[in-house]
Amino acid sequence: MAVTVKFFASVREAVGASSETLVLPTSVTTVGELRAHLAARGDAWGQALGSPALRMACDQIMCGADSPVADGAEVAFFPPVTGG
Template identity: 60%
Template sequence: MQINLKYFASVREALGGGETVSLPAGVATVGAVRAWLIARGEPWASALSEGRALRMACNQRMCEAEAPVSAGDEVAFFPPVTGG
């Protein structure tokens, strides 16, 4: 299954604007996508590490790690927004 990834803010600085990927079997949630990307090694491991506070969205809607992904979906990762 292919999905489109988008990266924003500091994640974009580390990984670029995004990519289209083919997910392996068993990767069916946004959290599993994040774990799969981390397993790819650097620079994904640092930019998306589990210890790092990140927000996630699927098809431009904020979501939790348990949100399912389907072929053609857009999954985005970005740091929490802060005001000042």
């Protein structure tokens, strides 16, 4: 399953990327599992994605960690407050 992951504001700055497309292992089926998968990459990733206040969206709809991720989905991670 391939998904596009987008990072916004301080999350983008911390991980050094605004987006990426990746093929997920079969064990990753929810937004929360995707978050944990990315956080396991190391320090900057873990810190950026580890905040309990982190906001998540799947296909441009706000969601929780238990939301399923389908093939071709767009998942976004961003801090609770972003400015323009």
